[in-house]
Each structure stands twice: as structure tokens, then as C-alpha cells.
Amino acid sequence: MSFSSDIKTELCKVEFKRECCLRAECYGAWLFSRCFTLKEAAFVTENGAVARRLLELAAAGAGISGELTFGVSRRRKPAYRVSLPDGGSRLALLEEFGHTGQETSLRLNRANLENSCCAAAFLRGAFLTCGTATDPRKEYHLEFAVPYKNLANDLYTLLCEVEAFPLSPSVAGRKGGYVVYLKGSGPIEDLLTYLGAPAAAMELMQVKMYKEVKNDINRKTNFETANMDKTYSASARQVAAIAAISDTRGLQSLPEELQELAQLRLDHPDMTLRELGARLGLTRSGVNHRLQRILQLGERILEERGIDSLL
Structure with a gap:
């Protein structure tokens, strides 16, 4: 599996200790899934753990049922398709988190981040559906792909507000959307640990140490x-x-x-x-x-x- 897939599989094993964090992760995952709309849409992933997590979040965090189908991706790999085929379910999901589906610009509703602990859960959900991380043996790069400018700016602001450590994110336009990204091993290690993926953070640290030793020998x-x-x-x-x-x-x-x-x-x-x-x-x-x-x-x-x- 890829480094991104390993991270997401680890994040899907995080247990919820508080109801507020469950709702925050549900909100983050669905808000960035491109299915947070009144129109019928689907979230497609090659990671089965992410697909199941998304359905579990919808049921436990918003009280709605989604549909999971299985197929083959464009890369001829197994693909999981998560959707809300019922219009009533789509509306219920939006209303659960204070949205109507009629907004001219999709924004982050801060009311859904009830406590300080909810930011990590929300970002974890966002990474599950729109995040990727490059193999650290090639490059230190982690990003969130966001379809809307204002939503990308809201995510950027939330990352900047993480008090435990400075992440120094950046925003850039890309192919009709936007990316909020981190560069450098330190900020990525910190974020992965913050989200609940310490094993992935440790793997990145080990790769960095190996590179440093190799470069020193060279x-x-x-x-x-x-x-x-x-x-x-x-x-x-x-x-x-x-x-x-x-x-x-x-x-x-x-x-x-x-x-x-x-x-x-x-x-x-x-x-x-x-x-x-x-x-x-x-x-x-x-x-x-x-x-x-x-x-x-x-x-x-x-x-x-x-x-x-x-x-």
C-alpha cells in the first residue's frame, strides 16, 4: 500500500472517547468528500477501511444510512463507492451540521467544533476523504485537496490555529480546485501525530534519519x-x-x-x-x-x- 493509504488505515482505527469528536470527524469527512450537497454524488476510494469509516460516521454522527458499492477503479484496482442515494438523507446530513445546500459558498461551520479536542477529529475526517501524503523516501509533502476557495481558506486557518506546534501550511490553486499543503518532515510528523497516526509519523522519522545518515556518509x-x-x-x-x-x-x-x-x-x-x-x-x-x-x-x-x- 501507499504511504497515504497506510496513514488512513491507521486513522480509521482511532477510537472515539467523546461524542463531540465523533460528530466533528463525521463533519470533516463528509464536508470534504464532495458528497456534502443536495445533488447525488459519490465518494470513491481504493481503501476499504476509509469507505467503511465514512458509513459508520454517517450513521453514528448524523443518524443517516449510506450505500456502499464495489467496483474497479481507472487504475484497475478495487474501488469502493460511498453515496447517499436518498435525497432525504442528503438533506438530513446537511441540516445536522447547520447547512442548507443552498449556500452560494460552502464554508466551515465552526459551531460543529464544540470543544478544543474537536479540531483534531475534524482534521482527521478531512484527511480521510481529501488528504494525501507523498512517500517520504521521495519527498516530504502532505496536502488536502479542496474544491472551493473559501473552504480551502477555512481549512488553512484551522491548521494555523493548532496550538501544540506551528504547522505553517500554504494554499495554492490546482486544476479547478485548491490544495492546502505542508512541506518539511517536522510539520508533517507533528500533524500525523496530532491526527492520531503516530506509527506513520514514526515511519517518516525513520526515513528522515536514514536519509540524514546516508547523506552524512556521502x-x-x-x-x-x-x-x-x-x-x-x-x-x-x-x-x-x-x-x-x-x-x-x-x-x-x-x-x-x-x-x-x-x-x-x-x-x-x-x-x-x-x-x-x-x-x-x-x-x-x-x-x-x-x-x-x-x-x-x-x-x-x-x-x-x-x-x-x-x-
Whole structure:
């Protein structure tokens, strides 16, 4: 299953401790289901737990019965269709939450959020019918798809009012509707926990930790590789300079303190300056100073031959 489906399955297992929260979740789920209208419509989902929850909410929270049918979605996957075929049931649902179906603009009726605990239940219901979350291995993104501008703004305001933690939601238009969305792992983890999906929040945290460890390892590996490349590049220039001296004047032409170092570098091009110094009883800076003298001599020889550089 997808990450969104896992979240919704977990949310469907949340038990109601208060009657007010039951009604709030019922209101949130049906308000955003696109069936909150006098016209006959249907809510379609591939998640059977969500379909059953929606019917249970209608019965327990509004005292009405819905209809559940089963079919195949456009993606050729099992699909559940929840509807209120009876016009009287549709009107009863609207009136239960203070709506008439004749409003010029569908808005959130705050009277249905009786207590502070009801906001989480309402948002949980909204996520069940219009929410999605991207697989955290790809991106940290959670959104609510809302068909009406004013309703999207009301949802945005409610998310901003969550006192436990700052969610910092955003609103954007998309394909004839609107999305209220969250970015970043922290706000999404907080919201999932708030809605009642701590397991999904923990999964997101584990993915984030894995990414951070992986990125840290990659940074260290890249740093070490860059250092190795730098070391090997310097060593190659040194070997080229020594070879130029050997081919033209011979290593015996070098001052005595440079001859042994030149031969050692030729024999061990992969040695670091510190390792070369340990062989010769020199400090790292001492080895570097002598190699710079060899480089200068090699470059002078190449310049006399009309060659631009060692490498």
C-alpha cells in the first residue's frame, strides 16, 4: 500500500472517547468528500477501511444510512463507492451540521467544533476523504485537496490555529480546485501525530534519519575522495617532474638531500607527505619544501623544451 493509504488505515482505527469528536470527524469527512450537497454524488476510494469509516460516521454522527458499492477503479484496482442515494438523507446530513445546500459558498461551520479536542477529529475526517501524503523516501509533502476557495481558506486557518506546534501550511490553486499543503518532515510528523497516526509519523522519522545518515556518509566519502584526488594529482606532478629531471640531467644532478626523496617518490607515488617524511626522518613541511624545489626544477626543464606544464 501507499504511504497515504497506510496513514488512513491507521486513522480509521482511532477510537472515539467523546461524542463531540465523533460528530466533528463525521463533519470533516463528509464536508470534504464532495458528497456534502443536495445533488447525488459519490465518494470513491481504493481503501476499504476509509469507505467503511465514512458509513459508520454517517450513521453514528448524523443518524443517516449510506450505500456502499464495489467496483474497479481507472487504475484497475478495487474501488469502493460511498453515496447517499436518498435525497432525504442528503438533506438530513446537511441540516445536522447547520447547512442548507443552498449556500452560494460552502464554508466551515465552526459551531460543529464544540470543544478544543474537536479540531483534531475534524482534521482527521478531512484527511480521510481529501488528504494525501507523498512517500517520504521521495519527498516530504502532505496536502488536502479542496474544491472551493473559501473552504480551502477555512481549512488553512484551522491548521494555523493548532496550538501544540506551528504547522505553517500554504494554499495554492490546482486544476479547478485548491490544495492546502505542508512541506518539511517536522510539520508533517507533528500533524500525523496530532491526527492520531503516530506509527506513520514514526515511519517518516525513520526515513528522515536514514536519509540524514546516508547523506552524512556521502559527504564524508566525497570529502575523502576529493582529498585523495588532490593527493594523487600532486603526486603525479611530482613524479612527472622527477622523470623529466631523470631523462635529461639524471637524478645524480640533484643536490644530495633531494636525490633520496626523488627516488622514494618514484618508487612510492601513493605515499603521503607524512609517510615520506617518516622514511627520511623529515617533517611533513620539510618533505613538501623539498618536493617544491624538485617541481620548480622539473618545470624549468620542460619550459626549456617548450612544454607548458607537467600535467
